[in-house]
Amino acid sequence: MGTKSLSGMTGFAAAESNAAVLEQAVAGDEVAFARIVAAYHADLVRVAYGICGERDLALDAVQAAWLIAWRKLGHVRQPDRLRSWLVAVTANEARRIVRKRGRRRLVELAAGKPEHSDPDPTDAISRVDLGNALGRLKPEERSLIALRYGADLDSTEIGPILGLTASGVRARLARLMTRLRKELGDD
Amino acid sequence: MTEHDPFEARFRRAYRLYLDEAPTEVDALAVARRAAAQRRFGSGAWRWMPAFSAGVIATLLVGVLIFGVSTVQPGVQPAPGAVTSSPSPEVLATSVAPVEVAVIEDLVYATGSHTDDTTELELDLYSGARLGDTPIIVHVPGHNQSRKSATVLPQALAEHGATVLVVDGSRPEPEAAIADDGRGFRELVESVACAVRFARGSEYGSETAPLVLSGYSYGGGSAAHVALAGESFASLWEEYGESTGGPPSVIECTVGEASTRVDGLVGIVGTYDIFIGEESRWDGAYWLEHAPELQQMLQSTIGMHPELKVRLLAGDSDWLPIEVPATFEALATEAGYDVALTEFAGGHIVPMELTVTTIMDLVDPLAVAPRAATDPAPLSEPTTGTITLGITDLVEMEGQELVGYILGSDEEAQDEAAPEEDAATSNREVVRIVVGDGVVSASGRAELPPGTYPLWVFAGESRCESLGRPMCGGQASEGDAKVSSEPMGYPDYLCMLSFDLEAGEHIRIGLSGLPPNLDPQSTKTVPCWVSSWAREPWKQPH
Numbered sequence: 001m002g003t004k005s006l007s008g009m010t011g012f013a014a015a016e017s018n019a020a021v022l023e024q025a026v027a028g029d030e031v032a033f034a035r036i037v038a039a040y041h042a043d044l045v046r047v048a049y050g051i052c053g054e055r056d057l058a059l060d061a062v063q064a065a066w067l068i069a070w071r072k073l074g075h076v077r078q079p080d081r082l083r084s085w086l087v088a089v090t091a092n093e094a095r096r097i098v099r100k101r102g103r104r105r106l107v108e109l110a111a112g113k114p115e116h117s118d119p120d121p122t123d124a125i126s127r128v129d130l131g132n133a134l135g136r137l138k139p140e141e142r143s144l145i146a147l148r149y150g151a152d153l154d155s156t157e158i159g160p161i162l163g164l165t166a167s168g169v170r171a172r173l174a175r176l177m178t179r180l181r182k183e184l185g186d187d
Numbered sequence: 188m189t190e191h192d193p194f195e196a197r198f199r200r201a202y203r204l205y206l207d208e209a210p211t212e213v214d215a216l217a218v219a220r221r222a223a224a225q226r227r228f229g230s231g232a233w234r235w236m237p238a239f240s241a242g243v244i245a246t247l248l249v250g251v252l253i254f255g256v257s258t259v260q261p262g263v264q265p266a267p268g269a270v271t272s273s274p275s276p277e278v279l280a281t282s283v284a285p286v287e288v289a290v291i292e293d294l295v296y297a298t299g300s301h302t303d304d305t306t307e308l309e310l311d312l313y314s315g316a317r318l319g320d321t322p323i324i325v326h327v328p329g330h331n332q333s334r335k336s337a338t339v340l341p342q343a344l345a346e347h348g349a350t351v352l353v354v355d356g357s358r359p360e361p362e363a364a365i366a367d368d369g370r371g372f373r374e375l376v377e378s379v380a381c382a383v384r385f386a387r388g389s390e391y392g393s394e395t396a397p398l399v400l401s402g403y404s405y406g407g408g409s410a411a412h413v414a415l416a417g418e419s420f421a422s423l424w425e426e427y428g429e430s431t432g433g434p435p436s437v438i439e440c441t442v443g444e445a446s447t448r449v450d451g452l453v454g455i456v457g458t459y460d461i462f463i464g465e466e467s468r469w470d471g472a473y474w475l476e477h478a479p480e481l482q483q484m485l486q487s488t489i490g491m492h493p494e495l496k497v498r499l500l501a502g503d504s505d506w507l508p509i510e511v512p513a514t515f516e517a518l519a520t521e522a523g524y525d526v527a528l529t530e531f532a533g534g535h536i537v538p539m540e541l542t543v544t545t546i547m548d549l550v551d552p553l554a555v556a557p558r559a560a561t562d563p564a565p566l567s568e569p570t571t572g573t574i575t576l577g578i579t580d581l582v583e584m585e586g587q588e589l590v591g592y593i594l595g596s597d598e599e600a601q602d603e604a605a606p607e608e609d610a611a612t613s614n615r616e617v618v619r620i621v622v623g624d625g626v627v628s629a630s631g632r633a634e635l636p637p638g639t640y641p642l643w644v645f646a647g648e649s650r651c652e653s654l655g656r657p658m659c660g661g662q663a664s665e666g667d668a669k670v671s672s673e674p675m676g677y678p679d680y681l682c683m684l685s686f687d688l689e690a691g692e693h694i695r696i697g698l699s700g701l702p703p704n705l706d707p708q709s710t711k712t713v714p715c716w717v718s719s720w721a722r723e724p725w726k727q728p729h
Contacts (some may be wrong), residue, residue, distance in 0.1 A: 045213075046211065067289070069222070075390065126201075184198070
């Protein structure tokens, strides 16, 4: 007998209901927890990367988030809130890590060959410009962007994570987008 | 920005490409196992310490002596200059089995102050390995004391299984606090209330877990006010501000909507003069003279929520006169609180042991729900419950399998839980064995009728080094963990663990089988069996 693989792990939603897997994970079933990890890890890393702007920091944040998640998973009362709860934990960890790093600015990149091709080059925001613009944002602003455009959360979901009201989220997002619009040369 | 803003659409598209650079590959099972292993046991032996009673601690201490558990190998002298730990007996009594404590620093729980509304207030969180709704302790250090210099108490409490949130000690002196209509004091207590809300409503806390607010010295006074006001805190200050024309609220909680309910208060040489006024021989009179309305409001909180349990510690030679806590105790007793004042020999420095014991003694009765008076099912009687295990999953470690078996379960459960087992092991159920850094753990689920069930844990060529009680919904009653050294014909030791279960409760079975001084490489030759409940407890796995 050797190590068993987790066959079908990526079929989290299809194979079993979220509720059942969540219940098993809360009860201490590591394999069930692994299925949750498999289902949401990529989402969480993307959010953390959006906030931290560095791969290593993002991975640190997500790793810390999974440790918290294992312990606190029982607090998720409704399975359909699992994703937003995990995103919230990750975002907090990412913000904590960024703060700990002393709010350092991300290095500005020189303009060069874009890393990604876009279907419509004339319409695209360049990767370098975007990276530099994001690098100039404060951690809270990066969090706002990551939660809205990375995690696709709405303002009522983002509010509790950042300690803002939903209208406060919308207002800050609007101001941020206005700023980014100027910085990215859309005016 | 509108919903169909072309720029927003372009930005979203570019941003998603940017996020695609994130490294998203993962070995999910490894992440899960790492999380489980770290949370349960940390990286060494004796990593599991729920809130044991004194009797159980004593029993375990005996077990420690029997098993020779030590972080220093016998006969091995520390190198000159090496940093070693030689805890006193008093320290041992509270830290016999330290758990791995995770510390999460610098969590923002509030913003604002009456001088700078962008100030971020941060706390540090200490968390032990207990699962479920762990008791929460919010601690307020003394005047001007940074949370970074107040780490011993939260560490000790977390080792006992609590989740501890520590804020910074209060800044304004009493005089400054009540200046300008008391806005400094409002800021101070609002920040403490925000920490309680954070403990209740953030993802790190719990709305339902028992919560104790403790405070040292000046922190004890502000903690007392927040605890006494409880859920009425916000409305109380709102009404006070309206009726007196101030002070304004300047603190914004990160988790603004959560409750400020507190279940227990532990005042550690606290400055309760703020409630006492003319009755105080200390400077409570100062408050009465300079802020009479504020003092009246503060005093009115005594009796607001008499279900609060109050424990006070006071030194008999403290510069803070004993009359202050004594008067506060008398007022609280008169108002119907469950209150106890413990006077110790000493000044303003409180013995750590006494502090930890006082807080944990208060936490445990809050944490343990009343149990139904049911007799334990005799082991000789047929047990009608079933043991159902999670997914069977064996871990291979450098070519050697570590296999766990559950003995004595009924056949139906075996069939359901371990359909893949061959005939040679058909009377057993396999539990998952997780191998971490020097740690062996096992876990499963059981649904059993109420009763006390022995859990036998034994390791073939290793010694069974430590045991923890299972987590029964985060709760356990006293005296239900035992350690035995009966060898049972095996070359090593046999440890027995028994525990109470409510019907339907999930249990977690833990075994930290490897002493810290054991070469991790040697673990590959150590087969471990974990035996859960058994009508025939002597049944051997092979």
